[in-house]
Amino acid sequence: MAGKKIFTLKSIFYTIISLVWIFGLTAIGHISMVLVEKYNPAYKFTFGWQMAVAGFIIIYMTRWMKSDSWQSFWGMLGGLALWFAFEYSLMYGGERMGVCYTWNGSYPEYRLMKWTFMPLLMVSTYLLYQESVRCNFIFFLRRVFRLMRTKAIATGKIGNYGPRTAFEYIMITWTFYILLMIAYDPELFGPYSWFTYMLFFASFSVFFYLCYKLLGYGKFGPNLRYAIPTVTVLWNDIEILAKWGMLKEPWVHINWPIMSVIIGGFVVSTYLIVRDLRGKKQEMIESTDIA
Amino acid sequence: MKTFKIIFFVLISFAFAFAVSAEDIKKKTNKQKYAEKVKKMEETFFVASKKGETLKGVFIEGNSFFNGTTEPQKKPFGEAYTADELYAAKQSAERNSKIMFLSYDGTLYFPCPEKGEKVTMSEQSHRIPRALTEEQKKKGLFTWSTPPPLIGRVVEVYGKIYPGFAGVKGIHIESIYFEGEYVVGKKD
Numbered sequence: 001m002a003g004k005k006i007f008t009l010k011s012i013f014y015t016i017i018s019l020v021w022i023f024g025l026t027a028i029g030h031i032s033m034v035l036v037e038k039y040n041p042a043y044k045f046t047f048g049w050q051m052a053v054a055g056f057i058i059i060y061m062t063r064w065m066k067s068d069s070w071q072s073f074w075g076m077l078g079g080l081a082l083w084f085a086f087e088y089s090l091m092y093g094g095e096r097m098g099v100c101y102t103w104n105g106s107y108p109e110y111r112l113m114k115w116t117f118m119p120l121l122m123v124s125t126y127l128l129y130q131e132s133v134r135c136n137f138i139f140f141l142r143r144v145f146r147l148m149r150t151k152a153i154a155t156g157k158i159g160n161y162g163p164r165t166a167f168e169y170i171m172i173t174w175t176f177y178i179l180l181m182i183a184y185d186p187e188l189f190g191p192y193s194w195f196t197y198m199l200f201f202a203s204f205s206v207f208f209y210l211c212y213k214l215l216g217y218g219k220f221g222p223n224l225r226y227a228i229p230t231v232t233v234l235w236n237d238i239e240i241l242a243k244w245g246m247l248k249e250p251w252v253h254i255n256w257p258i259m260s261v262i263i264g265g266f267v268v269s270t271y272l273i274v275r276d277l278r279g280k281k282q283e284m285i286e287s288t289d290i291a
Numbered sequence: 292m293k294t295f296k297i298i299f300f301v302l303i304s305f306a307f308a309f310a311v312s313a314e315d316i317k318k319k320t321n322k323q324k325y326a327e328k329v330k331k332m333e334e335t336f337f338v339a340s341k342k343g344e345t346l347k348g349v350f351i352e353g354n355s356f357f358n359g360t361t362e363p364q365k366k367p368f369g370e371a372y373t374a375d376e377l378y379a380a381k382q383s384a385e386r387n388s389k390i391m392f393l394s395y396d397g398t399l400y401f402p403c404p405e406k407g408e409k410v411t412m413s414e415q416s417h418r419i420p421r422a423l424t425e426e427q428k429k430k431g432l433f434t435w436s437t438p439p440p441l442i443g444r445v446v447e448v449y450g451k452i453y454p455g456f457a458g459v460k461g462i463h464i465e466s467i468y469f470e471g472e473y474v475v476g477k478k479d
Contacts, residue, residue: 038325039325094416095412095416098387098412098413098415099416100384100385100387100413100415100437100438100439101385101416101437101439101440102385102439102440103381103384103385103439104440105473108416245472248431
């Protein structure tokens with residue numbers, strides 16, 4: 001449980017592996033899009049559809065997984081696949097509508113994505129009031145702004161960690177993309193505005209706090225799930241540094257030595273996660289896993 | 292029964308995926324290896340540049356040009372816009388006002404797709420392969436560019452030129468060369 005804040009060697013190990021795994025997965029996601037665009041652009045929309053199908057199948061398959069950790073592991077992959085499909089659908093829409101690149105280099109799909117902020121706001125509003133949501137940040141908002149009519153939240157056993165994790169990944173990625181796009185828009189703020197600096201600072205400081213919280217999760221399932229926002233918050237800083245021209249993203253410029261290290265880390269962490277989960281085949285879902 | 296359901300579900304999903312992919316098949320295939328393609332593009336560009344078969348000029352923003360708000364043709368070459376004009380021109384360009392190519396000799400070109408292509412998309416979304424010198428490659432500069440960030444900058448282009456109409460020629464830009472970085476993100 002996160003609340004007890006007992007850091008064990010196991011939780012430290014899980015935290016490191018989860019962070020490396022999700023960071024690696026995000027980087028590999030980026031480079032696979034770059035490689036498709038570079039080597040076979042004609043395949044990209046087929047790839048997008050295949051990712052959509054794969055994502056749905058992966059999420060569907062989690063219904064047969066008993067362990068919440070396995071469900072989270074595959075749910076994360078399903079969420080990533082659906083996110084791919086979303087980005088490719090925006091690329092396709094951008095081509096159909098003739099959306100061009102911006103003068104500061106933003107891609108058409110991200111220009112379109114920025115204007116999905118209202119759907120994001122609507123979904124977020126629903127989540128804000130949905131009693132079965134167990135997100136710490138939403139709890140924080142409810143508490144600070146006294147959002148709920150009653151203090152009641154839905155308790156009990158969660159049975160579908162796969163779709164929940166996929167949805168968590170999608171929502172977090174969506175939110176942070178839109179935040180960055182709003183920050184970069186020179187007609188709203190701009191890459192060198194106070195907002196972008198504040199975003200950079202907030203992400204940098206919150207990352208360490210989230211790592212501290214992450215250390216409290218002594219099981220792979222909750223640890224993996226909590227690592228999603230933790231890595232995404234750090235990713236914000238990486239994206240901003242790249243926008244400022246202070247960092248050449250190895251997954252965009254295809255720097256194979258650096259990418260090999262990231263892919264290597266991802267492979268090793270995948271192996272460690274799978275080995276650990278296989279050792280716990282009998283582990284059942286626990287209602288205390290509330291991440 | 293459960294296995295049958297899964298197989299049915301998977302087959303239906305892939306049927307949808309492949310049905311939609313039919314549109315891609317109409318597009319050009321990309322059988323040539325990327326490295327070979329880049330090498331050939333650069334060789335062609337630099338040979339053409341030596342022979343004087345490339346065009347030097349600037350990308351200008353069409354709306355303000357045609358309604359006379361800006362007059363890049365009257366400015367010294369390479370200084371098409373003032374800072375304020377450039378900011379407005381770039382904003383308009385990213386809102387899809389048409390970008391034109393004004394060459395060094397004052398000829399106006401309309402960037403367009405290759406002859407014969409029918410349903411086409413905006414050339415402002417077209418990723419133009421960038422010919423890089425060895426020195427530029429060492430710096431790890433971006434390997435392609437699109438017109439909007441290049442508004443007002445001196446560039447050299449290679450491509451097919453079409454007669455066009457009323458003095459405005461058409462150009463299908465196949466490759467481009469310019470100094471510096473394409474991706475803005477650094478103050479400029």
